[in-house]
Each structure stands twice: as C-alpha cells, then as structure tokens.
Amino acid sequence: MDRIGFIGLGIMGGPMAKNLLKVGYSLTVLDINPQSVDELVKAGATSAEDPCDVARESDIVITMLPDSPDVEKVVLGEEGVIQGIKEGALFIDMSTIAPAMSIKIYEALQDKNVQSLDAPVSGGYMGAENGTLSIMIGGDRTAFDRAFPVFQTLGKNIVYMGETGAGQVTKTCNQIIVGVTLQAVSEALTLAKAAEVDLNKVRQALLGGFAQSKVLDHQGERIIEGNFEPGFKLKLHRKDLNISLETGKEQQVPLPCTAIVAQLMDAGMAQGFGESDHTTITKIFKSTDRA
Amino acid sequence: MEKIGFIGLGIMGNPMSKNLINAGYSLTVYDINKESVSDVVKAGATAAKTCKEVAEQSEVVITMVPDSPEVEEVVYGEQGVLEGVKSGMLFIDMSTIAPATSQKVYQSLQEKGVEALDAPVSGGQVGAEAGTLSIMVGGSDAAFKRALPILEVMGKNIVHIGDAGAGQVTKACNQVVVGMTIQAVAEALTLAKKSGVNVEKVREALLGGFAQSRILDLHGQRVIDRNFEPGFKVKLHRKDMNIALQTGRDLSVPLHGSAIVAAQMDALLAQGDGELDHSALVLLLEQMANVAEK
Numbered sequence: 001m002d003r004i005g006f007i008g009l010g011i012m013g014g015p016m017a018k019n020l021l022k023v024g025y026s027l028t029v030l031d032i033n034p035q036s037v038d039e040l041v042k043a044g045a046t047s048a049e050d051p052c053d054v055a056r057e058s059d060i061v062i063t064m065l066p067d068s069p070d071v072e073k074v075v076l077g078e079e080g081v082i083q084g085i086k087e088g089a090l091f092i093d094m095s096t097i098a099p100a101m102s103i104k105i106y107e108a109l110q111d112k113n114v115q116s117l118d119a120p121v122s123g124g125y126m127g128a129e130n131g132t133l134s135i136m137i138g139g140d141r142t143a144f145d146r147a148f149p150v151f152q153t154l155g156k157n158i159v160y161m162g163e164t165g166a167g168q169v170t171k172t173c174n175q176i177i178v179g180v181t182l183q184a185v186s187e188a189l190t191l192a193k194a195a196e197v198d199l200n201k202v203r204q205a206l207l208g209g210f211a212q213s214k215v216l217d218h219q220g221e222r223i224i225e226g227n228f229e230p231g232f233k234l235k236l237h238r239k240d241l242n243i244s245l246e247t248g249k250e251q252q253v254p255l256p257c258t259a260i261v262a263q264l265m266d267a268g269m270a271q272g273f274g275e276s277d278h279t280t281i282t283k284i285f286k287s288t289d290r291a
Numbered sequence: 292m293e294k295i296g297f298i299g300l301g302i303m304g305n306p307m308s309k310n311l312i313n314a315g316y317s318l319t320v321y322d323i324n325k326e327s328v329s330d331v332v333k334a335g336a337t338a339a340k341t342c343k344e345v346a347e348q349s350e351v352v353i354t355m356v357p358d359s360p361e362v363e364e365v366v367y368g369e370q371g372v373l374e375g376v377k378s379g380m381l382f383i384d385m386s387t388i389a390p391a392t393s394q395k396v397y398q399s400l401q402e403k404g405v406e407a408l409d410a411p412v413s414g415g416q417v418g419a420e421a422g423t424l425s426i427m428v429g430g431s432d433a434a435f436k437r438a439l440p441i442l443e444v445m446g447k448n449i450v451h452i453g454d455a456g457a458g459q460v461t462k463a464c465n466q467v468v469v470g471m472t473i474q475a476v477a478e479a480l481t482l483a484k485k486s487g488v489n490v491e492k493v494r495e496a497l498l499g500g501f502a503q504s505r506i507l508d509l510h511g512q513r514v515i516d517r518n519f520e521p522g523f524k525v526k527l528h529r530k531d532m533n534i535a536l537q538t539g540r541d542l543s544v545p546l547h548g549s550a551i552v553a554a555q556m557d558a559l560l561a562q563g564d565g566e567l568d569h570s571a572l573v574l575l576l577e578q579m580a581n582v583a584e585k
Contacts, residue, residue: 099486122500134500159496162488169486170493173479177502180478183548184471188464191535194542195390195460197453202461205450209413209425211468213504244482251485253580255478256555257471260547285545 001025004150005058007051007074007081008095009036012121013064015128016094016154018043023153028057051075055084060150061091067239068097075105082108091116092147094135094154098243099165099172100250102138106164115143118164120171121155124232132156136174138166172247175240179261179278181215186282189223199224222279231277238265238274292316295441296349298342298365298372299386300327303412304355306420307385307445309334314444319348342368346375351441352382358530359388366396378404383438385426385445387411389534390456390463391541393429397455406434409455411462412446415523423447427465429457463538466531470552470569472506477573480514485582491515510570522568529556529565 001024006017009031017040021027027045030053031037037047048054051074055061061081065071071093075081081091091109093102093116102118109116117139127133133155137144144160151158161170188211192202203220206212222228241262248255264281273280292315297308300322308331312318318336321344322328328338339345342365346352352372354365362384366372372382382400384393384407393409400407408430418424424446428435435451442449452461479502483493494511497503513519532553539546552572559565559575567574 134496136496157496157499159492159499161492161496165486166488169483169488170496173483173493174497174500174502176479176482177472177475177497177504177507180475180548181468181472181502181504184468184475187471187544187546187549188467191467191539191542191544191546192460192464194544195456195538197457197460201450201452202464205425205427205448205452205461206465206468208448209465210505210509211465211472213468213472213506214501215504216468218501247486248482251482251580253478253482253485253582254576255482256551257474257548258478260551264547 002059003028003057005029005048005054005061006064007031007054007061008064009033009040010064011125012128014039015125016064017045019131019153020150021045028054030054050079051081052079052084055081055086055089059089060147061085061089063093063095065095067095068101071095071097071105072101076108082112085109085112085114087113089114090143090146092119092150093117094119094121096120096171096240096243097168098246099168100247102168103165106139115140115146116164117143117147118167119147119151120167122171122174123155127155135159136161136167136170138162138168139164169247172240172244175237176244176255176258178215179237179241180257181213182219182278183257183261183264183281185216185220186223189220190282190285219279222277223282228276228280228283230275231279233274234265234268234276234278234280235274237278238262238269241265293350293441294319294348296320296339296345296352297336297355298322298345298352299355300324300331301355302416303419305331306416307355308336310422310444311441312336316441319345321345341370342372343370343375346372346380350380351438352376352380354384354386356386358386359392362386362388362392362396366399373399373403376400376403376405380405381434381437382407383410383441384408385410385412387462387531387534388459389537390459391538393459394456397430406431406437407455408434408438409458410438410442411458413462413465414446419445426450427452427458427461429453429455429459459534460538463531463535466528467535467546467549469506470528470532471548472504473510473569473572474548474552474555476507476511476514477576480511481573481576481580481582485580513568513570514573519567519571519574521566522570524565525556525559525567525569525571526565528569529553529560532556
C-alpha cells in the first residue's frame with residue numbers, strides 16, 4: 001500500500017484522513033492547528049514538521065486546504081512539498097482552488113517527474129465523514145488510475161474530467177450553478193412573500209415543473225423555514241465564486257449573473273452572515289423580509 | 292354541464308378549447324384571427340362576434356390571450372366581457388399576465404357578482420394538446436371548486452395557491468427561477484467550453500450533485516446538441532420576465548438576477564433571435580465571450 005501524506009486536517013480533511021487510516025493506509029499528517037494533528041495521531045497517523053517533511057515520507061501527497069494561496073504556499077513555498085517529494089511520487093490537491101493555480105503546480109511538479117491531479121470535491125462535511133464525496137478530477141489518465149483506490153476510499157461519484165485543471169473548472173461550474181440558482185430561488189420566494197402568497201405552495205407548484213432543482217427543493221425549504229445553520233457557509237461559497245470570476249476574467253468569459261450573486265454575497269458578509277448557510281443571501285434586504 | 296365561452300384561440304387556446312369540446316362542453320368562441328375561429332367551429336364550437344356576446348352566451352368565460360393589455364381589452368374594452376356578464380357567472384383567465392391586472396379584473400367582476408380566477412399554465416403547446424398543463428390558480432375556494440372539473444380537462448397538476456393574483460405570482464416566480472437557471476447553466480457551460488473542458492462530461496458530473504436541475508438536464512442537453520428550436524420562445528419568456536420585474540417594482544422587491552436575465556434576453560431580441568428557444572441565452576454568452584463554435 002502506498003504511504004500517504006495528508007496536509008490540511010480541517011472540517012473536510014480531518015474525516016477524509018481518518019477514512020484513509022481506517023482502510024489501512026499509513027499516514028503522515030500536517031496542519032497549522034495542533035489539536036487537529038493530535039486527533040489524527042491518536043487515530044494512528046504520524047505527524048510531520050513541515051510540508052517538505054510530509055513529502056519525504058510519502059508516495060502520495062494529498063492537500064485539502066482553504067484556497068489557492070494556501071496550496072501555493074504548501075507546495076511551492078519554503079519547506080514546501082516540492083522540496084521533499086520523490087521522483088515518481090503522486091500529488092493530489094483536493095482543495096477547491098483556481099484552475100490556473102492547479103496548472104501552475106502541475107507544471108512545477110512535472111519538472112520534478114512528479115505526477116499531479118486536481119481533485120476538488122463536493123458533498124460537504126457529511127460526504128467527507130461517510131466517504132461519499134463527489135470527486136471531479138483533472139490530470140493525466142495514468143495518474144488518475146493510480147489514485148483511483150484512494151478516491152474510492154474518500155468518495156462515491158468519481159469522475160475523470162480531462163486534463164489538468166479540468167477538475168477545478170468543473171467544480172467552479174458547479175458553484176456558479178448552485179449560486180445563481182440559489183439567487184433565483186431567493187428572488188422568487190421574496191417576491192411571493194411580498195405578494196403574501198403561501199411560500200410552501202409556491203415551492204411545491206414549482207417543483208412539479210421546469211423550475212425544479214435540488215436547490216429549490218433543499219435550500220428553498222431552508223429559506224421558508226428560516227433555517228440558516230450551515231450547511232455550506234456563505235463565506236466559502238463567496239470564495240468559490242471568486243474562483244469562477246477570476247477564471248472568467250482569465251478566459252474572457254463574461255459571467256453577469258455570477259458577478260451579481262458574488263456582490264450580493266459581499267453584502268451578506270458585510271452584514272455578518274459569513275458563517276451562516278449560503279441561503280442567508282435571501283436576508284440581505286431586510287425591508288423585504290416581511291415574515 | 293356548464294356552457295363555456297373561450298376567448299383567445301392561439302397556439303395554446305386552440306388545443307385547450309378543443310379538449311373542452313371533446314369532453315362534451317358546448318363552447319362559444321372568439322378570436323381576432325378568423326381562421327383560428329373557423330378551425331374551432333369546425334370542431335363543434337359556436338362563433339361569437341364580440342367578447343360581450345361570448346359572455347352573454349356562457350356561464351363560464353375562459354380567456355387565453357398574450358399579455359395584460361389584451362386581457363384588459365377583452366374585459367374592459369368596447370363590447371367587452373364586462374358588458375355581457377351576469378351575476379353568478381365564473382371568469383377564468385388562463386393567460387400569463389401581471390398579478391396586479393388579475394386583481395383589478397377580479398375587483399371589477401366582483402362588483403358585478405361574478406367570481407374570477409387567475410389560472411396561468413405551464414407546460415407549453417405539448418401540454419395544451421395532451422391536456423397535461425400545470426395550472427396555478429388564484430381566487431376563492433368556491434370558485435376554484437366550481438372550476439376544477441373544467442381545469443381537469445386541460446391540465447393535470449392543478450394547484451390552488453391562494454387569493455386572487457396568487458396564481459400569477461406563482462407563475463412569475465416560476466419564470467424567474469427558470470430564466471435564471473438557464474442563465475446559470477449558460478454561464479457555467481460557456482466557461483467550461485472556453486476553458487477547453489468537455490461540456491458533456493461537465494453536465495453529467497453536475498447532474499449528480501447539488502447543481503442538479505431540470506434545466507441543466509434538458510436545456511443543458513439542448514446546448515450540447517445545438518438545438519435552439521422552440522420549445523419556449525425567448526420573446527415570450529422576455530414578456531414574462533417583464534411581469535416579474537413589474538411586480539417587483541410594485542412591491543419594492545429588488546430582483547437583481549432577473550433584471551440581468553431580462554437584459555440578456557433584450558440583446559437576443561435586438562439581434563433577431565426572439566423566435567429561438569430560451570436556451571439561446573447561451574448563444575448570446577458565447578458571442579460575448581467570442582467562443583469558437585466547434
């Protein structure tokens with residue numbers, strides 16, 4: 001069995017690393033939070049000093065970090081993964097970051113004869129715990145085949161999307177659609193509420209037709225119930241839309257609705273909703289909330 | 292069986308009225324287009340010369356016309372429905388119009404002792420022909436119960452939402468969600484395409500998660516197949532977005548995304564693409580992004 005290094009033991013990385021331990025992989029782990037590291041060490045992992053150290057001990061290095069700058073620092077920075085990783089090793093970044101950064105890291109690691117994959121996930125904390133994440137993968141096919149048993153431990157819906165960056169592009173498409181659909185549902189339900197129409201009946205009627213979506217179903221219900229416990233935090237979705245807009249800028253693809261949703265999320269952040277579920281974008285116009 | 296009057300025999304009204312005739316109702320009909328009238332008369336209806344005459348000959352009057360001004364014209368105009376109605380009648384407007392107009396018509400008819408329902412539909416021409424329309428109804432309980440056997444001839448998913456105007460509000464909500472979801476899918480798939488990622492694979496991967504929607508499924512497939520035959524025309528969806536935005540203005544509800552989608556639709560109309568399916572929102576984005584057609 002490949003020896004695995006795991007960097008980033010947060011709300012997602014923690015349970016993912018534990019699932020790898022459970023199926024028998026030996027793990028070397030690292031996180032800036034010592035408590036997160038302790039927990040994994042108790043579960044059977046070995047702790048390391050820095051990313052370079054993790055890489056030295058591992059055949060496969062996995063990262064699960066908040067954003068592009070974090071991944072860049074961990075891989076390409078001082079005492080970074082790239083300093084310690086062995087020729088022939090495999091690097092898998094499962095964070096949600098900009099496709100351009102995935103490509104940059106891929107190229108840097110290619111120079112060291114290290115294969116790399118971008119493999120962002122969706123399915124949240126529950127999916128990470130239960131090993132049922134959806135994983136969207138970009139990179140060389142041979143690297144994908146090699147990583148497949150690891151992915152099978154972490155997720156269920158595992159899709160090879162294409163070349164380097166394709167996983168991140170797919171993830172950003174996902175976040176665009178979820179974000180704009182959420183805003184669509186929010187606009188519709190706010191309009192219905194202001195018109196004093198029964199929101200449950202509107203949701204039910206719309207679910208039976210072309211307006212049907214998982215977002216109308218789940219997030220629509222949250223809006224009606226006023227349940228804004230995360231779920232998926234507003235600040236994280238805002239970060240993900242930033243990746244979408246950055247990619248749009250780079251590729252010169254105008255994303256007018258995505259841009260407006262990002263702006264409305266900024267308003268939500270300003271009002272202190274960053275830690276709430278992303279459905280709180282429905283609350284940023286207080287005067288329209290006539291509950 | 293109640294005697295029905297049917298005003299507006301277009302692409303939707305024509306098959307709807309024929310379904311009523313087939314179910315055994317006697318129909319008095321009116322349309323400004325004489326050919327439409329003679330087609331339905333051949334199927335067994337009686338033609339009237341004015342909307343007033345339709346009302347005089349009927350116990351239940353149904354209207355299926357393009358927009359709010361047409362409904363106003365039919366009801367309030369010279370020789371309009373209002374001149375011909377009697378107390379105890381039922382008026383059902385199945386057009387998609389502004390909730391405010393529905394409420395105005397409701398009030399005017401109430402004063403004449405006439406019950407009114409707003410009952411806009413979704414499901415398109417196919418649903419109208421098959422009698423499988425979704426019908427969203429606003430108005431009183433009693434009026435809804437009275438109308439139900441008639442509505443059941445034309446539709447399948449029939450929901451009484453609430454008071455007068457509630458059906459139109461629900462329809463406007465539907466068009467907001469559909470319009471913005473199409474735009475969401477268009478933005479995502481255009482970004483994927485220009486990034487060189489296989490759009491078909493993206494659609495499939497996303498259908499498995501939280502991004503799932505009927506629009507991603509069906510309109511996403513249209514985008515991949517380059518099939519922009521209507522379906523539901525851009526120009527009609529634009530009209531419906533106008534109702535949503537007008538209602539937002541009436542009620543002071545900001546609708547940022549809807550406003551952008553309406554503007555994108557205006558751009559399509561400006562370049563003569565109003566007759567295409569509303570999934571053509573992606574065509575505009577591809578042009579804007581200068582994405583080479585593969």
